[in-house]
Amino acid sequence: MTSTKTLYLLCSAAPPVFDVAHVIEDAQSRGWDVCLGLTPTAAHWLRVSLDGLAALTGHPVRWQYKLPGEPDVWPAADALLLAPATFNSLNAWALGLTDRFAIGVAAEAIGKGTPVVTMPCTNAALAAHPQFDQSLATLRGAGVTVLYGENGFVPGPAGVDAPPHFPWQLALDAVDATTRGPNGQ
Template identity: 90%
Template sequence: MTTRKTLYLLCSAAPPVFDVAHVIEDAQSRGWDVCLGLTPTAAHWVAGSLDGLAALTGHPVRWQYKLPGEPDVWPAADALLFAPATFNSLNAWALGLTDRFAVGVAAEALGKGTPAVTMPCLNAALAAHPQFDQSLAALRGAGVTVLHGEHGFTPGPAGPDAPAHYPWPAALDALDAAAAAAAAPADLR
């Protein structure tokens, strides 16, 4: 019997979120049990698909914190992928601003030592903001694999609604590598 690893897939409101069902299926084919968490705006964007996404994952799709005393509805995470991660979500995560469920889960994962990967989705104008590089450096310093630039997402000009290409397979490959490295015996790392 094969034990499935649990992935927390967290998504911000950026156009690649509309591909999330295919990403979930790809992750499942790689052996992941996927739990989907969204920012409130991302949940609004895919509101018509929430029931189908819950059926696909076998877990409730979450975008709000549970109430005190309510049980956790997800199993513990073996790894976390935050993608697409917007300018706002990345900066909030790096600064520890956890008023949104997805960012709070991501922030807590760092403290738990959960392998984490993120791939931004933003335009070049936002990527030029000085806080963005500082946030990426903070996340990398905390052990997050950040897929930005040549081996991840390269921002395009401001204006278009959707990036021409969002490299979801690269994100899942990096996730698999991060999880494998975390699972390796200490003397092999």
């Protein structure tokens, strides 16, 4: 597939990550060249699918930083989507804690001026922690489009393994909107 737009799709370890192949296919149908980055736990969860996901995207799936001097194996990003974004990932990102590849790439994208969208995936108990609202405010203040609450992901109760619905379409629509010109093209 030939594309002029590159999307970095970065995923944390939350149950919606198991739908990532369908999300990649949807993004590709929208004209995106997708590069998939994962947190280490998400990579562990998807370990049996990593080769297939690399074949689907045409790029290596990354979850670790490259060594100094090694070439970058991904093209430059035109947009970045971090979803599902766990409580831990969002807080680390907002605090600038970049020991994990996916979080470091997301943090750097802000400084590069790359359009960034995120959709949290957490439960209501974790979302009630005071740091969570502070982290969302920090990311919004840095220009990140945060899809949470009424116009995004609505958390469910603690103790439920998977949310009943994760609005991937809304996330991809938001990514598309970040790269449209003033006349909607």
